[in-house]
Amino acid sequence: MIDYLVIGGGIAGLAAGAGLSTLGQVTVLEAEDTLGYHTSGRSAALYEPSYGSKAVEALGHASLKGHQDAGVLSPRGVMLVAKSDQRAEFEADTVGMGMTEIDMAKAMDLCPMLDPEKVAFAAYNEASYDIDTELLMQTYAKKIRSNGGKVVTAQRVQSITKTGETWTVTTATRTFDAKNIVNAAGSWVDKVAALAGITEIGFQPKRRSMARVPAPDGMNPSAWPMIFGVEESWYMKPDAGALIVSPADATPSEPMDAWADDMDLAEGIARFEDHTTVEVDRMIANWAGLRTFSPDKTLVLGPDPLDPSFIWCAGQGGYGFTTAPAVKDFIHAIVTGTELPIDAGHAAAVLPDRYR
Numbered sequence: 001m002i003d004y005l006v007i008g009g010g011i012a013g014l015a016a017g018a019g020l021s022t023l024g025q026v027t028v029l030e031a032e033d034t035l036g037y038h039t040s041g042r043s044a045a046l047y048e049p050s051y052g053s054k055a056v057e058a059l060g061h062a063s064l065k066g067h068q069d070a071g072v073l074s075p076r077g078v079m080l081v082a083k084s085d086q087r088a089e090f091e092a093d094t095v096g097m098g099m100t101e102i103d104m105a106k107a108m109d110l111c112p113m114l115d116p117e118k119v120a121f122a123a124y125n126e127a128s129y130d131i132d133t134e135l136l137m138q139t140y141a142k143k144i145r146s147n148g149g150k151v152v153t154a155q156r157v158q159s160i161t162k163t164g165e166t167w168t169v170t171t172a173t174r175t176f177d178a179k180n181i182v183n184a185a186g187s188w189v190d191k192v193a194a195l196a197g198i199t200e201i202g203f204q205p206k207r208r209s210m211a212r213v214p215a216p217d218g219m220n221p222s223a224w225p226m227i228f229g230v231e232e233s234w235y236m237k238p239d240a241g242a243l244i245v246s247p248a249d250a251t252p253s254e255p256m257d258a259w260a261d262d263m264d265l266a267e268g269i270a271r272f273e274d275h276t277t278v279e280v281d282r283m284i285a286n287w288a289g290l291r292t293f294s295p296d297k298t299l300v301l302g303p304d305p306l307d308p309s310f311i312w313c314a315g316q317g318g319y320g321f322t323t324a325p326a327v328k329d330f331i332h333a334i335v336t337g338t339e340l341p342i343d344a345g346h347a348a349a350v351l352p353d354r355y356r
């Protein structure tokens with residue numbers, strides 16, 4: 001009998017599985033042929049703890065040491081840029097993102113492709129890092145396996161029933177019996193809850209698109225910070241010698257294998273060009289992923305009061321990688337009744353109890 005059957009092989013399921021793997025037999029089931037095929041394979045891979053609700057920020061800050069211990073962080077830094085008529089928005093974001101205003105000379109020094117004719121204000125925070133997301137997922141998968149657990153791909157859960165204390169989960173080819181289910185199915189979490197006869201919470205997947213474009217001629221972007229427009233209107237991040245550019249779209253979507261809309265990509269590139277000296281003449285690649293939010297935009301972590309053997313690890317939104325180490329520890333602690341990685345007020349804000 002499996003102790004914890006985790007549904008979903010993205011960062012949420014792997015973090016939860018790693019956290020539970022010291023407590024009993026864990027099996028992670030992933031529908032696709034590879035781990036991280038959906039949202040977890042499509043992120044901007046930034047550790048940014050000053051982002052999201054207060055409880056999300058608490059999880060982000062509590063994750064720093066776990067990321068450092070896993071050896072997945074490398075320096076990046078984040079810059080906010082604004083035009084001359086955006087002073088009020090700039091000041092609000094500077095505070096919200098824990099940044100310090102810098103002069104344009106310093107901004108140009110950090111990122112010489114900015115156009116001082118277009119950008120009037122800049123702020124900077126160096127305490128944001130690139131996350132090696134593939135390494136983090138593999139580290140958690142390895143931990144599950146080294147504690148005797150299993151991570152199984154190409155197993156899409158099709159039915160979930162409960163008889164007495166035992167959950168029975170079937171895929172096209174196999175049947176699994178488990179004492180507890182962990183719902184970490186990303187955009188599909190409400191669908192998985194419905195399969196299990198557990199009331200849905202009302203998660204909303206939102207599409208976000210990304211274009212990879214060449215770095216400007218003769219410039220090496222590898223040490224440039226990630227750059228955000230005010231009110232998260234667009235962003236750019238150096239990525240393997242090129243740049244990734246997003247319109248920071250958040251278009252409601254059904255759970256699906258998402259793809260980018262051409263108009264969204266064009267909008268992101270236009271906003272990027274509107275702050276820099278760059279003229280983008282071709283795209284190297286593009287993609288989109290679904291960021292899935294609970295109604296209050298805060299993660300949902302822990303046993304469902306309707307049936308405590310159904311554990312949620314859901315609503316990772318735009319912060320699934322930033323918060324993963326604390327999510328791993330939170331799921332372990334909430335199941336064992338041991339000390340939580342965040343304080344009681346923030347813990348109450350992530351428990352599923354708030355929706356029941």
Ligand SMILES: Cc1cc2nc3c(=O)[nH]c(=O)nc-3n(C[C@H](O)[C@H](O)[C@H](O)COP(=O)(O)OP(=O)(O)OC[C@H]3O[C@@H](n4cnc5c(N)ncnc54)[C@H](O)[C@@H]3O)c2cc1C
Pocket residue numbers: 007008009010011012013029030031032035036037038039040041042043044045046047048155156157158184185186187188192208209210288289290291314315316317318319320321322323
């Ligand atoms: C463009 C973009 C940029 C982002 N940038 C950042 C960033 O910089 N920093 C950050 O921290 N976060 C970022 N995020 C958010 C982050 O990527 C997500 O929060 C995180 O990947 C969500 O992980 P997940 O495991 O919940 O979902 P997923 O990765 O989607 O995993 C869920 C898995 O469940 C599986 N599944 C679903 N139904 C079933 C079933 N019936 N049976 C078996 N398996 C099933 C799916 O196949 C899927 O693989 C970004 C997201 C996007 C889209």
